[in-house]
Amino acid sequence: MKKSIIAFLTLVTIASCSKKESTDSVHITGNIKGLKNGTLYIQRVVDTALVAIDSIKIDGNSAFEADVKLESPEMLYLFLDRGVSNSLDNNIMFFAEPGNLNIETNLDNFISSAKITGSKNQELYEEYQKINSRFIDENLSIVEPRFKAIKRQDQRAIDSLNEKQDKNIKRKYLYATNFALNNKDHEIAPYIALAEIYDINVKFLDTIQKSMTPKVAKSFYGKKLTKYVADIKQQQPK
Structure with a gap:
């Protein structure tokens, strides 16, 4: 009985330290410095085409977060719809895997300044x-x-x-x-x-x-x- 209680408490501790972490999804957080308004789209390749699987509206706050279900680790894309231009600097590739992943970048150098952490792949x-x-x-x-x-x-x-x-x-x-x-x-x-x-x-x-x-x-x-x-x-x- 004592061992069962210890095991249960251990699981509770692990769960509390791994908030938002799931075996079949990735919790994405991030910040795009300088972005005041716009829409972010998380995309994946489906039959050779990029398809949006989630969208995030940015309105004043440049921080964002999203949860994406994964079959297994997969290359996803973070697309920025700037709304006023057709810049080529608008789509970040990132290898998502179950757990927590963070993307930090800025509006002026969206792709080249991106720092992605939380994924071994x-x-x-x-x-x-x-x-x-x-x-x-x-x-x-x-x-x-x-x-x-x-x-x-x-x-x-x-x-x-x-x-x-x-x-x-x-x-x-x-x-x-x-x-x-x-x-x-x-x-x-x-x-x-x-x-x-x-x-x-x-x-x-x-x-x-x-x-x-x-x-x-x-x-x-x-x-x-x-x-x-x-x-x-x-x-x-x-």
Whole structure:
């Protein structure tokens, strides 16, 4: 009886310390410094399109909060409807997972100033993006000289730049593959496979899929990766 009471009190303590935390939802809080009026939309991808699943009206108070049901950790989007402009700086990606998540940013630099805490998958995604951005920058640096080489019909320069671009893409894909394998116990692994290297040789996707832990394999992206790999294998000639 004494042990039962202790156990009950322990559960009560944990529950009180984890207010708003649920095994199947994320409690999102945040603040957008400088925002006086506007509407925030929390979006998710449904059949390749972004669909609003919640809206928050901002009227004087720049702080906000929302609760979103999750099947499992998932990439969501925080869209700001400024009401007066069509700024491209209006949609923050964040990897939501059950529990509490906080987003702090400002109106002038909505995306670049965003600081997101409370999600391990988000931490890993930011880590991945730091290195991946180097490959993106390298690819962009090739675009202009390649365009100029094509314009002046300099085949030697074109071939050299094409080779440089191919090597950069291979390094990017290798990094993404290794990152997914090294984080096979988090949902970021199948997400990267599907979002970043979906067109890589299926043997690499198959390796990532088989490396996933049981928990990740049962997740939203884990199931999608398993189906995607199976579909590709089915289409291959026997």
